[in-house]
Each structure stands twice: as structure tokens, then as C-alpha cells.
Amino acid sequence: MRRQAIYPGSFDPITNGHCDIIQRALMIFDEVYIGVIENPDKKTLFSIEERIQMVQALFKDSARVHVEGFEGLLVDFAKIKNIYTMIRGLRAVSDFDYECQMSHINRHLCPQLDTVFLMTDAKYSYLSSSLVKQVARYRGNISQFVPASVESVLKDRYYE
Ligand code: ADP
Numbered sequence: 001m002r003r004q005a006i007y008p009g010s011f012d013p014i015t016n017g018h019c020d021i022i023q024r025a026l027m028i029f030d031e032v033y034i035g036v037i038e039n040p041d042k043k044t045l046f047s048i049e050e051r052i053q054m055v056q057a058l059f060k061d062s063a064r065v066h067v068e069g070f071e072g073l074l075v076d077f078a079k080i081k082n083i084y085t086m087i088r089g090l091r092a093v094s095d096f097d098y099e100c101q102m103s104h105i106n107r108h109l110c111p112q113l114d115t116v117f118l119m120t121d122a123k124y125s126y127l128s129s130s131l132v133k134q135v136a137r138y139r140g141n142i143s144q145f146v147p148a149s150v151e152s153v154l155k156d157r158y159y160e
Pocket residue numbers: 008009010011012015016017018021087088089090091095119120124125126127128129
């Protein structure tokens with residue numbers, strides 16, 4: 001049986017921190033399904049199509065990584081995929097409260113669902129998509145924070 005997991009997130013945009021979690025997950029799981037969330041309540045810089053495209057471009061040569069968008073509850077996406085293991089990244093204790101709540105709510109909605117938490121490399125522990133966007137908006141150097149293809153998309157968006 002292949003070990004599969006879903007890594008859900010907004011990925012607005014995907015950063016080196018997310019990529020680090022995906023690489024770590026691939027050491028534990030045979031296949032990782034990256035679930036790009038379409039949340040109408042959350043204003044994103046990039047559309048769902050753009051976010052999926054950026055992630056797909058990065059993992060086009062990895063047969064073990066799949067990228068899909070989804071709207072609605074994570075548990076419903078889990079049921080559609082028939083995969084009940086979620087991966088979430090932890091940067092610091094500050095992530096833990098929210099992640100703990102999410103994990104319990106998800107388990108309440110779907111008792112067979114489990115969340116596996118992976119710690120990012122220390123060098124990405126301060127990194128977030130929103131920070132990257134702030135720096136990019138003011139033309140700061142983001143080359144250490146995101147893959148080159150994502151950097152170029154961000155520059156196109158902000159520099160015009
Ligand atoms: P969400 O809106 O669901 O939090 P994000 O795209 O912000 O979506 O994050 C997706 C997942 O990646 C979350 O588990 C988050 O904690 C994790 N994550 C975000 N940035 C990093 C990082 N620098 N290192 C490790 N994990 C991260």
C-alpha cells in the first residue's frame with residue numbers, strides 16, 4: 001500500500017519554507033497531494049489558478065507530488081481523495097495554537113483524520129508568504145525566500 005498524505009495550504013505564494021516541508025514529507029510518504037485552498041473569505045494576491053500553476057511548475061518532474069485545488073472543508077477533500085493523513089508545517093510555538101485547534105476540529109468532523117506536523121529547517125522558521133509579499137512589494141531581495149520561478153512571478157506582479 002502506498003503511503004499518501006495531503007499537504008493543504010494557501011500557498012500565496014509557495015515559499016522555500018513550504019518546499020522544505022514537501023521535501024521532508026517525501027522522505028516519509030510515497031505520495032504527497034498538495035491541496036491549494038480556495039477560500040473566498042481570505043483575500044489572496046494570486047488567484048487559485050496562479051497558485052496551482054506556480055506549485056505545479058516547481059514539481060513537474062516529481063511523479064510523487066500531485067497538485068490540486070479545492071474549495072470548502074479539508075475533510076471533504078480528504079474524503080474525495082480517500083487520504084486521511086494531513087501534513088502541516090510548524091515554524092515556531094506561535095504556529096502551534098492555531099494548528100492544534102485545526103487538527104482537533106478536523107478530527108471532530110472526521111475521526112479517522114490525523115495531522116502530522118513537520119518542523120521546518122531553522123533557516124525558514126521566520127518565513128511566511130505574507131512577509132515575502134511585503135518585501136517584494138517594496139522591491140526588497142526575496143531570492144533567498146522563494147524559488148526563482150516564484151520570484152519572477154512576484155516581480156511581474158509588483159514591478160509591472
Ligand atoms: P494556511 O493559510 O493554510 O496557513 P499557508 O500557505 O500559509 O496556508 O501554510 C500552509 C502550511 O505551511 C501551514 O501548515 C504552515 O504552517 C506551513 N508553513 C508556512 N510557512 C512555512 C515555513 N516557512 N516553514 C514551514 N512551514 C511553513
